[in-house]
Amino acid sequence: MKFLFTCGGTAGHINPAVGVAQRLRLLMPDCEILFIGAAGHMETELVPREGFDIKTVDITNISREISLEGLKHNAKTVRNVFKSTAEAKTILKQFRPDVVIGTGGYVCYPVLKAAHSMRIPTVVHESNAVPGLTTRMLSGAADKILVGFEESRQYYKNPEKVIVTGTPVRExxxxxxxxxxxxxxxxxxxxxxxxxxxxxxxxxxxxxxxxxxxxxxxxxxxxxxxxxxxxxxxxxxxxxxxxxxxxxxxxxxxxxxxxxxxxxxxxxxxxxxxxxxxxxxxxxx
Structure with missing residues (x-):
């Protein structure tokens, strides 16, 4: 099987994905694993350190600042969403994963949206009790939503998709x-x-x-x-x-x-x- 992970921004998003990837490698030594992250961010350093390949897309975050600079930044982000979604589709076509797993960070949005549009099964993992913006935006596109806490079910519109798994850690x-x-x-x-x-x-x-x-x-x-x-x-x-x-x-x-x-x-x-x-x-x- 082929597994594609997408995560980024902070170690809190990256390490759970690495933990799952390590466990899959132990259970299925012949499986293929690829990561997609945001260009120039922490995941491009941490993921290769753990022995996994990573490709990048060009995506920026959403600014919560109410100002002209914030509006300019978000306009750039909107443009980058279209660009990064196209980049993600190219990677997905080349790698042809059986499932795409996102564990947080804004890079998850274009990658999982691209996978959903290509009818590739998608999974989102949310470590926090209250879901972040990216997870909320992806809840409709995800086939399964994995959460760290039973209490988290209440925050999702489709509770039947939610599975309580806890938060994975590295081996x-x-x-x-x-x-x-x-x-x-x-x-x-x-x-x-x-x-x-x-x-x-x-x-x-x-x-x-x-x-x-x-x-x-x-x-x-x-x-x-x-x-x-x-x-x-x-x-x-x-x-x-x-x-x-x-x-x-x-x-x-x-x-x-x-x-x-x-x-x-x-x-x-x-x-x-x-x-x-x-x-x-x-x-x-």
Whole structure:
């Protein structure tokens, strides 16, 4: 069988698709898997890291800003929807999937719409309890809607399509225990590890808070720390800490990362995880 996944924008949309793709590969070693993402976005980095091929379409998001710039942006998005739908149809004709699965992000809209128009079976997975804009717009075109919570049924016009599955996680979350994870990371088994992660894109307020937190913790560094500043906030956080501050933190077992690529390993090793309550992160925990 051939499976095509579409997802993008944040790791919360990407990782559930990767988790399902990994499980399919284990269950059906001969299956073919392809991803479609938005050009220039996070999925074009994360998906190949997990060993899957990805193709891209040119699509932009919808601006919620009520301004001239917002209107111009949305006019461009409308044009891009037609363009990206045509691009998606070309990829679908070439790959000829048996099913198309979308797990969130605005790139799902043109891909699933294209698949629906070509009478290819379509599935949408929504991790959040309340569906996002893209999922709501696609609910009519999707053959099945997979959700993380039983309470989510009420938000869909066609509840008979809805199946409660929970939120998929990547296979590596099943592969580590605390002792082996800490050994692999070279962490002192007697020193607690705190992990701080506030979404794949980061959170400016929490990064600023963590700068102060690290500064105070260095007065009595009895624990280690791995903080993910996110793609949008890493450089700013390093600038706020200064070169000497970063060096001192690292010397005391406190590490600042742009993104935690080995999250299954890091979470397994952690004694405390500080995070925002995103659906994917909570499922991974």
């Amino acid at each position: 590596d979350f099943r592969n580590y225990d605390k002792a082996s994870a800490r050994q692999k990371l070279g962490i002192d088994p007697e020193k607690p590890l705190v992990v701080s992660v506030w979404g794949s894109l980061g959170a400016a307020f929490m990064n600023k808070t963590m700068v102060g937190f690290i500064d105070k913790a260095l007065g009595n560094p009895f624990f280690g720390l791995i903080h993910s500043a996110g793609k949008g906030g890493y450089k700013t956080m390093l600038e706020e800490m200064g070169r000497d501050g970063v060096k001192t933190a690292e010397q005391n077992g406190m590490e600042i990362r742009e993104y935690i690529y080995d999250m299954p390993l890091i979470m397994a090793a952690a004694d405390l995880v500080m995070c925002r309550s995103g659906a994917s992160t909570l499922s991974e925990l």
